[in-house]
Each structure stands twice: as structure tokens, then as C-alpha cells.
Amino acid sequence: MRTTFLAAALLAAVACSPKMTVSSPDGRIAVRFALDASGIPSYAVDVDGAALVEPSVMGLLSDEVNLDRGFSLVSSRTKSVRETWHQPWGENKEVEDSHRELTLHLENEAGVGLDVVFRVFDDGVGFRYRYAVPGADTIRIIGERTRFAFASDATSWSIPGDFNSYEHLYRKMPLSELRDTNTPLTLKFSDGLYAAVHEAALVDFPEMVLRHDIGLTFQSSLAPLRQQRRRRGAPLTEQLDVKAVVPGTFETPWRTVQIGRKAVDLVNSSLILNLNEPCALADVSWIRPMKYIGVWWSLHLGLESWGGEGHGATTENAMRYIDFAAANNIQGVLFEGWNDAWRGSDALPDFDFTRPAPDYDVEKVAAYARGKGIYLITHNETGGNYRRFEEQLERALDWDASLGIHAMKTGYAGGGLSGGAPRHSQTGVRHFQKVVEEAAGRQIMVDGHEVVKATGLRRTWPNFMTRECVRGMEYNGWGPGNPPSHTVTLPYTRLLGGPVDYTPGVFDILYTCTEGRPQLRTWGRPATECREHTTLAKQMANWVILYSPMQMACDLLENYEGHPAFQFFRDFDADCDASEALQGEVGEWIAVVRRAGDRFFLGAATDESARTVEQPLTFLRPGVRYTATIYGDAPETDLETNPAACEITSYTLTSDDTLTLRLAAGGGAAVSFIPE
Numbered sequence: 248m249r250t251t252f253l254a255a256a257l258l259a260a261v262a263c264s265p266k267m268t269v270s271s272p273d274g275r276i277a278v279r280f281a282l283d284a285s286g287i288p289s290y291a292v293d294v295d296g297a298a299l300v301e302p303s304v305m306g307l308l309s310d311e312v313n314l315d316r317g318f319s320l321v322s323s324r325t326k327s328v329r330e331t332w333h334q335p336w337g338e339n340k341e342v343e344d345s346h347r348e349l350t351l352h353l354e355n356e357a358g359v360g361l362d363v364v365f366r367v368f369d370d371g372v373g374f375r376y377r378y379a380v381p382g383a384d385t386i387r388i389i390g391e392r393t394r395f396a397f398a399s400d401a402t403s404w405s406i407p408g409d410f411n412s413y414e415h416l417y418r419k420m421p422l423s424e425l426r427d428t429n430t431p432l433t434l435k436f437s438d439g440l441y442a443a444v445h446e447a448a449l450v451d452f453p454e455m456v457l458r459h460d461i462g463l464t465f466q467s468s469l470a471p472l473r474q475q476r477r478r479r480g481a482p483l484t485e486q487l488d489v490k491a492v493v494p495g496t497f498e499t500p501w502r503t504v505q506i507g508r509k510a511v512d513l514v515n516s517s518l519i520l521n522l523n524e525p526c527a528l529a530d531v532s533w534i535r536p537m538k539y540i541g542v543w544w545s546l547h548l549g550l551e552s553w554g555g556e557g558h559g560a561t562t563e564n565a566m567r568y569i570d571f572a573a574a575n576n577i578q579g580v581l582f583e584g585w586n587d588a589w590r591g592s593d594a595l596p597d598f599d600f601t602r603p604a605p606d607y608d609v610e611k612v613a614a615y616a617r618g619k620g621i622y623l624i625t626h627n628e629t630g631g632n633y634r635r636f637e638e639q640l641e642r643a644l645d646w647d648a649s650l651g652i653h654a655m656k657t658g659y660a661g662g663g664l665s666g667g668a669p670r671h672s673q674t675g676v677r678h679f680q681k682v683v684e685e686a687a688g689r690q691i692m693v694d695g696h697e698v699v700k701a702t703g704l705r706r707t708w709p710n711f712m713t714r715e716c717v718r719g720m721e722y723n724g725w726g727p728g729n730p731p732s733h734t735v736t737l738p739y740t741r742l743l744g745g746p747v748d749y750t751p752g753v754f755d756i757l758y759t760c761t762e763g764r765p766q767l768r769t770w771g772r773p774a775t776e777c778r779e780h781t782t783l784a785k786q787m788a789n790w791v792i793l794y795s796p797m798q799m800a801c802d803l804l805e806n807y808e809g810h811p812a813f814q815f816f817r818d819f820d821a822d823c824d825a826s827e828a829l830q831g832e833v834g835e836w837i838a839v840v841r842r843a844g845d846r847f848f849l850g851a852a853t854d855e856s857a858r859t860v861e862q863p864l865t866f867l868r869p870g871v872r873y874t875a876t877i878y879g880d881a882p883e884t885d886l887e888t889n890p891a892a893c894e895i896t897s898y899t900l901t902s903d904d905t906l907t908l909r910l911a912a913g914g915g916a917a918v919s920f921i922p923e
């Protein structure tokens with residue numbers, strides 16, 4: 248159990264000092280700030296009077312100037328904010344920001360100014376550091392002191408603290424056994440409280456992962472500027488230890504702890520967005536959520552290729568996709584492998600972002616797409632050679648815009664960035680930001696693959712629509728696949744940061760594991776070892792659950808043509824107005840509803856356990872009759888032998904009704920509610 252905090256004793260101690268505590272608007276969450284005898288700052292978090300985070304040290308480390316100790320408190324100020332702001336797209340277009348802010352202005356013996364800024368919301372806490380180092384143009388940051396000393400053990404869900412990839416399966420384990428983790432790190436405490444540690448507004452700084460310190464204490468660990476190749480016993484060189492180079496006056500991303508009484512409270516929290524800066528773009532009218540299809544899954548199945556024999560992105564194929572999109576209420580098409588083949592070496596790949604493949608007539612395809620009102624999504628795969636991309640960036644984006652291409656998927660496949668920087672280093676963060684800003688200048692929307700994790704920057708740069716940063720669908724194409732619990736873990740973990748381009752929607756579920764299936768190439772595994780671990784209905788539910796303003800139906804067109812269940816995707820709207828995670832448990836199941844105009848779309852999904860979900864329809868508009876079409880698991884649906892069996896039923900329902908959904912093991916349900 249969490250230990251009770253002796254509020255009275257602390258209040259007495261600070262009665263004559265500047266304000267050192269700040270509470271959430273509802274008074275349930277409190278943050279306490281303190282300075283120890285060495286002038287090292289610390290914070291603690293209480294929920295309902297009990298400690299969630301015990302006193303934990305704060306601050307950054309530099310080898311050039313003392314950033315971490317000898318501080319004294321000069322002044323403090325508080326502020327209350329209660330406002331509603333709007334975004335051009337999102338789970339919720341209207342967002343309420345209600346918080347209390349406490350800023351502590353500190354100075355140390357080296358003359359370094361440090362503002363520690365806390366914001367406390369009803370759904371959690373954020374804090375950041377704002378440093379001013381007199382006379383310094385730049386400072387090398389060699390580490391971060393920030394600790395998270397949890398007051399009690401918890402069940403944790405996490406991926407490893409890998410600075411190059413998020414494409415890992417989630418691990419469920421006691422917090423006391425966790426040694427390293429990326430964020431969001433999601434926790435469930437024995438008293439039923441949920442929390443998630445993450446960061447917000449990651450700009451010009453390396454990403455934070457957490458490493459075990461002692462007991463239940465974790466320490467921030469920043470991605471280094473260069474890959475670390477430490478030899479045992481060798482002294483750490485200065486170069487290896489540098490995490491960031493920052494100006495003399497700078498601020499860090501927010502360190503965040505989202506807090507909820509139910510698992511779905513974390514999903515419904517807007518804390519990460521609220522800690523980001525308002526929109527930086529004057530005109531956002533060109534930014535549009537979309538559904539999309541494309542030449543992609545066929546590449547992972549080995550049916551078509553990115554170039555050479557079996558090339559998928561041909562002019563003829565592109566026209567076919569554009570026609571299908573136009574006929575099925577789909578707004579975008581993606582053609583991976585549209586540009587001339589991968590050159591250079593694996594270590595230093597070389598792409599040309601304005602040279603189409605010989606059998607892809609980009610001008611013809613772009614004009615055809617424009618004529619049908621379809622967005623062409625270009626794919627700029629860099630192989631991690633970000634410098635080559637930056638050299639061509641302005642010219643390539645100008646060229647895209649001149650063709651009417653206003654959406655771009657990026658890729659950084661490989662082990663890291665050219666020049667030896669980890670993908671999630673300050674170098675990577677700067678590069679991805681540069682791409683987004685240059686794209687915004689040309690009205691181009693971005694879908695980033697193998698980029699740094701989502702930290703809410705979409706509020707400031709709403710053209711940064713979505714990103715991968717997940718072990719996505721592709722792993723089901725050429726590997727043993729993601730387990731049923733994976734996509735019911737993601738809403739409570741990965742998606743707390745923001746939208747995910749997971750690319751759901753495989754209808755031919757067993758294709759990957761069909762022996763003797765035709766393939767141009769294999770990925771070194773027998774086909775029978777590769778497969779999906781969901782039912783068809785769960786694939787559809789994931790269009791609703793795994794939020795992305797660019798939502799893909801990833802399967803081959805022939806698997807959608809004539810399939811009655813595809814009507815759900817035709818009706819579905821990627822441009823929702825409001826959302827609510829209704830019920831669920833981390834890694835077990837979830838039910839989510841999204842409203843788009845006067846329509847509602849519900850997705851429910853389960854792990855490897857069959858489950859019956861009773862869902863009151865109180866989210867519907869009272870007094871309105873809706874045609875509810877349920878695309879669910881059929882009685883004969885079986886995850887192993889008959890996963891594509893799907894039952895479609897329709898009823899007239901109102902907000903007074905309760906829907907009973909029977910989810911098969913690894914199953915789900917997608918429901919559309921259309922006013923009659």
C-alpha cells in the first residue's frame with residue numbers, strides 16, 4: 248500500500264517559506280517540492296493524501312557547469328488555468344486544459360538560474376526545467392538526475408529502453424523486477440490506481456528512457472548523441488557521454504505522470520497535448536484526416552516488390568488503387584517503392600526523392616489522383632541516411648507540392664541514423680522536427696515511420712499526423728506475429744503519446760500461414776510460422792481503437808472487393824470529433840467509441856480470452872434512433888482455424904439500449920451507428 252503523507256508536518260515546516268506545494272484543481276493530486284541540505288531539488292507526488300512518488304531528485308548534469316546542486320530558492324509563483332482550446336483534428340477536437348502551475352525560481356553558487364515548473368491537472372502531473380547559464384553559448388548535457396521513486400510496487404507494462412526502436416512486444420512484470428523501459432511506462436498499483444510515466448513536447452533534446460536505480464526508484468536516461476560502444480574497463484570518453492548540446496538558456500521537455508482511477512482514464516487523458524505549445528501554423532485548413540489504402544501489405548507478404556521483379560508501384564497498379572479509393576469513400580493512396588531503387592550500401596543507403604521508378608509515371612498518377620480528389624501519399628524511405636534526405640529535403644518537398652502531393656510517409660529502416668546517431672537522439676529529434684516544419688511550409692502532412700516517439704507535438708504542428716513507433720502489422724507478414732494481447736495493450740501504453748500508424752485491416756487472416764502460398768520472396772521463415780493472431784472482426788475494431796488521423800485498410804484490394812464487411816470502412820470516418828474509451832483493462836480488452844458528425848463508431852477487442860462486453864449506449868444522442876450495424880465474431884469464429892468468420896447484424900437502437908458483444912478469443916467487434 249502507498250504510505251500516508253504527513254501533510255500537517257510539512258505545512259508547519261514551510262509556513263514561512265515561498266509556496267512549495269501545488270494541488271490539482273480537484274485537490275486530489277498534490278506535488279511537493281523541496282531542496283535538501285546540498286541544494287539539490289526534489290519533488291514528490293501524492294494522490295488522495297497517499298504517496299505515489301516519494302521524494303525524488305531533479306535536474307540535469309553537465310561536465311562544464313554545475314546544473315544540479317547548490318541551489319537556493321529565490322522566488323515562487325503560482326497560476327491557475329482553465330480554458331478550452333480547439334485542434335483541427337484529434338480524438339477530441341475540443342480539449343479542456345484545467346491545471347495549477349507552480350514555478351520555483353532557483354539559483355546556485357555558479358550563478359545558474361533554474362526554473363522548475365510544475366503543472367498539476369486532475370489527470371496527472373508534468374514538470375520541466377528551464378535553465379539560464381550566464382555567459383554560456385552552448386552547454387553539453389551529460390545526463391539527467393531526475394528520479395521517479397515509486398512508493399509501492401505495481402504491475403508494469405513496458406517495452407525496453409532502446410534508443411533506436413519501439414518495435415518490441417510489451418512486457419508485463421512487477422515494477423520491482425523492471426530494469427529498463429521506454430515510455431510511456433504504464434503501472435497498476437495494488438490499490439487500483441493507474442499511472443503512466445512519459446514525456447511531452449520533446450523538442451531539440453534527446454528522448455528519455457528509465458533505468459532502474461535502487462528499490463522502486465527509476466532514473467531518467469537520455470539517448471546519447473552517438474551510439475555507445477563501451478569496451479569493458481575502458482574510460483568513458485567525453486564524446487561518448489554527451490547526450491545533448493543546448494544553448495545557454497534552454498528548457499527541457501516535460502516529464503509526465505498521468506494518473507487515473509480506471510485504466511481507461513489514462514486513455515481519455517489529454518495531459519500530453521495540454522503540455523504542448525499551441526498551434527504554430529496560421530492556416531490549418533489544408534490539414535485533413537483521411538482513410539487510405541496502398542501498395543504495402545503485398546510487399547510484406549512477398550507478393551510484390553519495392554523494385555525490380557514484381558514491382559508493385561507501377562503506373563497501372565496505382566491507377567487501380569486510385570479508382571478503388573474513389574469508389575469506396577477512401578481519401579488517400581500510398582505507393583511504397585515508387586522511387587528508383589535503393590542505391591549505395593546498407594550502411595549508407597542513397598535514395599533520390601525526385602526520381603520515380605521507370606515504370607511509375609508520377610505525373611500521370613498524380614494528375615489522375617488530383618482529378619479524382621484523392622491524396623497521393625508519397626513514401627520517402629531514407630534507410631536511416633537522414634543527411635542525404637536533408638540535402639534533398641527542400642527540393643524534394645517543392646517537387647512533391649508542385650505535383651499536388653500533400654502527404655508523405657517517411658522511413659528510417661535500419662539500425663540507426665547515418666553518422667552513428669541513435670534514432671531517438673537529439674540529432675534524430677532535430678531532424679524529424681526539421682522535416683515536419685519544412686513539410687508544413689509546403690502544406691504537406693507527415694506520417695513518420697521509425698521516428699521518435701509521440702509526445703504531443705501534433706498540437707503545435709498538426710501536419711505531423713501520425714507515426715509508427717510500434718511493432719505494427721508488418722510483423723504479422725514476415726514473422727510469428729503479434730500476440731492477441733498486443734493491440735489491447737497499445738491503447739494504454741504507446742497511444743498515450745499520440746496516434747499510431749499500425750495499419751490494421753487484414754481480411755485474409757490465414758493467408759500468411761498458408762503453406763505453398765505464392766511468393767516472390769520470403770523473409771527467411773517458413774510461411775506457416777507467419778500469421779495474424781486476431782479474428783477479422785478484431786482487425787476492424789482496430790480501425791476504431793488504434794487511433795490515427797491517417798487510418799489504413801492495409802489488405803490487398805481483392806480481399807475487400809465484394810466483401811460485405813468492408814462496408815464498415817466505407818462508412819468509417821477518420822476525421823472524428825470526439826472520443827471516449829468506455830471500458831477495459833490494460834492488455835486484456837478495451838471498448839472505444841468515436842463520434843464523427845452525427846455518426847458513432849465503436850470498437851471492442853479482447854486478448855486471447857473470449858469475453859462478453861455489456862456496453863450501455865449512453866454516448867448516443869438522446870431521442871435519436873440509430874441503425875447499428877455490428878461486425879462481430881460469429882459463433883463458428885475460431886482464432887486458430889476460422890478467424891475470418893464474421894457475422895454482420897443490424898438493429899435499430901437508442902441511447903436507452905445496452906449492446907451485448909460476444910468477442911471470440913483474439914476477437915473483437917466494430918459497430919457503426921448511423922441516424923435513421
Ligand code: CA
Nearest residue numbers: 414696697715
Ligand atoms: Ca517499421
